[in-house]
Each structure stands twice: as structure tokens, then as C-alpha cells.
Amino acid sequence: MLSNQKSREELGLKYYEQMIHRCFRCGYCKFTGDSIDINCPSYKKYKFESFSAGGRMWLIYGLMSNELEWSDHMSKILYACTTCGNCGENCKLLTRKFGSEFAVDIIELARAEAFKNGFCSEKAINFGNHTAKEHNPYLEKHEDRLSWLPDDFKNPEDPEIGYFVGCTSSYREKELARNTFEVLKKIGVKFAIFQEEWCCGSPLLRTGQRETAIIQARHNIDLFKNNNIKTIVTSCAGCYRTIKEDYSRIFYDEISEDKLPFEVLHISEYIKRLLDENKIEFKKKLNGKRKVTYHDPCHLGRHAGVYNEPREIIKRIPGIELVEMRKIKGDATCCGAGGGVKAGYSEWALEMATGRIEEALETGAEILITTCPFCEHNFTDAIKEHNHNIQIMDLVNLLKELL
């Protein structure tokens, strides 16, 4: 590690001062592992070196060494990145030493500088300000957060797990919230859902609005601690990455024993665990044989290394054939929604989702399964736009029918 994790927030970009110039601009970060495809969405779109991860490292170094100044174009370069993590996954030079998260981490810390210097987009600032007040980036009211939850639900006295719903499922993909709720009920676990849950902070961290993000994060950690929650389950890949990875990095020192005071599981990890322990089984079968393919959300896959659990679950569903796309796991194509791109560059986000759907169509699958409501949202928009003949479905939505 570069320096004490606890001082990372204070140091900001300076945390990487001693390493950022070590990027050689060799360009492995632009490609898939086998180098056949350009897999950095941003470089693929904009083509100039500046829009690759290596380019960004050099430009950020240029800012740090005062060879460059803040400008609108610099801001565009920093924000036109889905923070998909393909760069860290495929950088051969620095990942070995600094972990695959270094590239996205540097880009996000540079965005924090952009925000401080007045180079964050108005749209992002708006959802940041709204989150400060109403704890969601969707310009909705906090009091409506659990509007989807059946009125008669009450948290148990001694919950085994806490379900962290997240803003996208609470306000935009409510079906996923409802279905996760149903799945947890069918499983028979004692679970709690909190009206006091705030945005996990992901959209803010991704766009450089760290102060507000940290306020949300601290509140959520206190909420779980005060309610004695030992395991948090999320159905959103973005919340999962944020709570598991970012909260740890921001508040806990990885060098000491000091760790997040609760376990964080994505619903796919949780269900896989229960299947392995024979605590649940698929009671029903899907009608007819269905061909499906699986999209790895960046936040679950490259950012957190969860590739196999969703696949293992899918493979155990009776009547389903899993056919893989050409680019999967560490090489998966980004859906295009992350890193503030859906809000900031909506057309491009749609273009990327369309590209991924085309890859799914090549497999002959009828259903494209994902495990992130944000991906699902972007794919759904793209399917609507182009009338693609494929169904998009969150894994949980499929499981609800089978348990």
C-alpha cells in the first residue's frame, strides 16, 4: 500500500503522488486480456490517447506537476469514463503492485479535484445537492423510499440480515426491490429493511462529490451498527461495490485488523451460499428450455471479483441453458451506465448498452440476465430504442418464480 489508508481521504490525489508517473502508456489497459478488442469504452468512443486510462494517468500527472491546467476539455476527459475497471484489470505493469483498483481510484480522485475546481457538470452537482437533502440522486423524496414495500411488513426483533435496497431499486426498478423482498421471504430468513437507509453514495463518489458521499456512508454504517446488523445483502452491484470496497477504503485501515463491522454480500453470493448449504432449492421449473446469457456488471465483476456465483445459480436452474458471450468476466463489455455516464452522456450510454445487447444476441439467447438494476435500466432503454428481440431480466426476478 502507498500510505496509511486512513489518510487517503485527506490526501486525495496526492495519495498517488509517488506512483502515478509509473504509468508507461503501454496501452494494455485499452484492450481485453487477449488484446483482440478495444475494451475501454471511452477510448473506443473517443479514439484519442487522452481518453484511455494511460492517457488519463499522464494528464492527471500533468495537472499534479502543473504542466496542465483545469479546463472544460480536461473535465470531459475525466468524466467521459464509465469507471468500468477494464483498465485496472488489464494493466500489466501497475496492477501487480497497486491492485487493479488503482486506475479507477485515481480517476475518481481526480474527479474530486475537478469538483473542487468547479469542473463538475451541473447535472451531477444537482443530483449531489439533492442527495445531500433527500438521500437519493433521482430527485425523489426520501419519504417515498419504501413506497414499494407492503404496508404490513415489520422488521423482526433480531434480524439475521439487513437488505440494503439502494436508490435505483427504491425509485426506478421497484420490481427488483419487490422481488428481492419476495425471495427473502420465500427463503425464510429474518431480514430488516430500513426507512432510514440513505443513498450508498456511489453516484457521488463516481462523480467526485466525496464529502456528501461520505456523509451518506457514515450514516449507513451507523444505521447498521446501531441495529446490530451483521450481514448486509444488496441486490445492486453498485451499492455492493460501494459498501464493500469504498466504505472499507474510506473508513477502515486495511493494514490493521480494523474492518467493516458487518459482512457485505450481493444477493447472488447469498443465494449461492444457501444453495450450497442445501437450505434452499429450486422447486419449480421454467416452462420449456430457455437459453440465457449473463452480463457481468462492472461493479460486481471487475470491481469485486464476483463472477462465478451468478453463473453457478443460473446453471442450477432446471430448464435453463447458459450460453456465454464472447467477452465475459474480466473482459466483459461495460453496459455503459456507470461512472455518471448515464446521466452525463445519455446517448453514448445507450450506444454502449446497444453494443452489449448485440453481443448477447449473437449467442442466440432469449434472455439477458444481469445482477445490477443500473445495467438493467440502461439495457431496457436500449431495447426500447431498437426493439431488440431479447428479454432483459435481473437474476432475482427470475429466481422469484422458482423458489
Next chain:
Amino acid sequence: MNKEVIIKDLEEIVGKDFASNTAEDLFMYSQDPGASEPRPVDFVVMPRSVEEIQKIVKLANREKIPLIPMGGGLTLSGLVIPIKGGIVVDLKRMDQILEINELSRYALIEPGVSTGKLISYLNELYPDLQPAIPDAPPSATVVGNALIHGSGYLSQKYGNHGDMINGIEVVLPNGEICKLGSCSISDYWFSRGPIPDLVGLFISSFGTMGIITKLSYKLYPKPKMRDVVFGMCRDPNNIPNLVYKITYTDLAEDLLLSKTDKPDYVKDLILVMVFITGDSEEELESKRKMIKRLYRKNGAQFMNMPERTLKGLLQKPQFAAAAADFRKGGGFEYVGSFMPLEMIPEASKRAAEISYKYDIIPTQAIRIIGKGHCVMFAPTFAFNRADPLDRKNARDALDETNKLVLELGGIPWKSEFEGQKLIVEKMDPNYKNLLKTIRNILDPNGIMNPGNWEVS
């Protein structure tokens, strides 16, 4: 020069998104990962078609502004950083593999096709064919590499990568398109002759003769199995004869030598790596035995290497970029030089002395090209990009090594323009005159990458 007019014109030619003169883009293209100091760039443009390139060339003639063709920009020696400002023509958008002729074994490609793309494409669709590629990162272009007399896998067997060019299509400095090689007569891009061979004019000319828009590159059969037989040699004076003996047989697909003084126990040793291939384990085993015998008889010793080392070496490309972190500083450059085999012992000794003078641990790689007709001798100098003195040391070490190579009868390869000046100084005056005459005829306005190969 009216910059506003030029950027508008460039945008009109390639579209608004693919021409730039923003401070950020110019910052990127004003430097490369090697030790050269940054130099100013005026514009960057990314054409998608031959027609767009023709229009850019016409504009450059009108404005008398330099054009610098760029592939992956990975030579390390500043070859795509303008010497006299101008427009960097980044060719990466022209990245189509246009044809694979399986029977005549060639690939017809656009200039932006990366080595990574070509090799993976063939692995997937033509698993029995392979291209020769360098150990540069996979974003290096096949065309950029072939055009600098690159070398790499298959070089021992088939020569340098410039020799593997069957033909080219080029936009000349006057904007006209010209095809060279069999393609100028036939639909097949299978050979450079039997007509006057003008292709050579475009190799190692560093973009001064035109912009290559298509290139036919030879492909080779790919044996099923590959292995490395490692040897170790204590006396550098044994190397020329050992190489001579190994290349006398047809055993080696490739032959590499390397020397480093760290860790201490490898100091004074030269590692010999003979790459062998075969279609069966029996075939490999018999080759292993023969190589071991050659080692024994010629002053070297067979040695076992850990599986991890072998795996790294069998990768294509090898992860040579690791050298960029030797000084925890994201930079390295090397004097690749072409030299006769007999010069290796002295070159190795004296290049190591230069390294020590600049407080750099000697690291040298030697690749045998074409049966030992030539060797590529590459002392490497890592530096810390964030430390101007360290960078200068690397530059000074490169300069001294260039001089050493010339003194010994070799020629610095893909040399920075300072090194090119040293080469030109030593060049036969009539060669210089011929080069100058050709350039003046082809490029009367001097727009093509001026400052390179300048003959006064």
C-alpha cells in the same frame, strides 16, 4: 500559419470529433514513453480513409505544415513526436484486417491494425498461421513495426520484419496514391518483385516518404509446440561461435541472448535462449538433445529454468514493458542496434561500462536476425519519468551507446533524431546525396516528418 483555419479544415476532412488542438491532446502527443524531451505539436488528426489522408496531405502542402504519421507511437525514441511542429496523423482508426490469403500466406492490413489484434485474429480464425511480431505491447501497430525494420518472433528464421513486407499502398507527399510490389500489377499482394523494388525506400524512413495506407505482411506456418532450451555462457567471446554453430543447423526458430548484472549471481553470465518448435514431443526432445550438445561443445552449459520463466518467455509478446518499472519510474529506452555478430563481446562489455557510468544496472538483450546475418543488440536504460536528471542520464547513456555502436561498425536502429544525425555523419556522401535527391523530388515542400534523416 493560421491555426483556426487549419483546425477547421481538418475537422471538415475527418469530422469534428477526430481533429484536435486542445492543450490536453497536444500534451499527450508531444511526448512518448521514451527518454526524449517533449516537443510541441500543433494538431492531431485521426483519419478513417485513404481519401481523408490524401486531403490532409494536400492541406499540409498548401500550408507548408509538417505531417507526422503515427501508429502505436511505441518506438520509445521519439519518432512520432514532431521535430518541427505540425500535425500528428494518428492512424489507429484505420484498423481493418482486409484480407488473409491462407494459401499464399499473407495478411493485407490497414496501418492501424495492432500486433495484438492481428495475432489474436489469426489465433481464432487461422490457427495454423502466425505473423512475426515484436515484444512491444500489443497496441504497437504491425505497420509501424514493419516500417522500422522491427524484429521479434521468427526473426532468426525469416529475417527482420521489414523483409516480411510483400507490398504497400502509400499516399505520397504530393497526395497521390501509389501501390508498390506485386499489387501494382496484380490483385495478389504476394511479392515485392520481380520488378524494381521501391518498397525499401519506405522502410526506416520514419514517415519521411509518405503515409502507408495498406501493407501486405507475410504469415508463416505455426508449429503445434514450442519450447525454450536455456543455456548459460560465462565467456562472451564464445558467443559469436556458439550462435554461428546453432544457426548452422535448422534447429532454432528464434535465438535470444540476455545479460543483466542483477541479482549478483547472474553477473558475468550470458543467458542463451533457443526457441524450438515441433509437431510432437519426440521432435522437441530430439531438438533439445541436439541444442544441449551444441552448448556443450561450444563453451556454454545447458540450464534448467523455473516453469514461470519459461511461461513468460513463451508468451507472445513477452511482457517487455516490465523494464519501465526497473527504476519505479515508468520509463525506459534502449539503443536497439543492428550489428555484425562478431561485435557482440566488445559491444556488450563497453555498453555495460556506459550503464555503470550512469548508475544504471546493465541490462542487455540480443536477438539474432536471419541466421546470424545480423544481430539486434539492445542495451536498455530505465529511468524515472518524474526525475529530470534520471531522464537526462538515460539520454546521455543512449547517446554514448549510439556512438559506441557506430564506432564498432553497427548502426543504431529506429534512432532518435540525435542518433540519426550521428548515422548521417558517417554515411557515404553519395548515399546521402541520393537520399536527399529522392526526398526533394518526392516532397518538395518538405512536409513529411521533417527533421528526420536530414541531410544538409
